[in-house]
Amino acid sequence: MCGFDFKEFYGDIGIGYIEVHHIKPLNEISKEYIVDTVNDLRPICPNCHSMLHKANISVENLRDIVEKNHRKLF
Ligand SMILES: [Zn+2]
Ligand SMILES: [Zn+2]
Numbered sequence: 482m483c484g485f486d487f488k489e490f491y492g493d494i495g496i497g498y499i500e501v502h503h504i505k506p507l508n509e510i511s512k513e514y515i516v517d518t519v520n521d522l523r524p525i526c527p528n529c530h531s532m533l534h535k536a537n538i539s540v541e542n543l544r545d546i547v548e549k550n551h552r553k554l555f
Pocket of ligand 2: 482483484485525526527528529530
């Protein structure tokens with residue numbers, strides 16, 4: 482998503498840390514539903530994840546926003 486690397490920033494304690502966003506809201510899927518880890522989950526850093534829920538936008542929309550703002554910064 483934003484390319485933030487926990488290992489690079491935090492060293493060893495950051496290894497393997499990431500949050501996952503469920504594309505399908507959990508309250509919309511039934512108990513019998515088997516999560517498709519490739520299509521239904523997106524690994525995302527906690528900052529981006531918070532923004533996603535705060536703004537209630539799609540992963541694709543957030544990626545566009547991040548890319549646009551990164552171009553401005555660098
Ligand atoms: Zn989420
Ligand atoms: Zn991020």
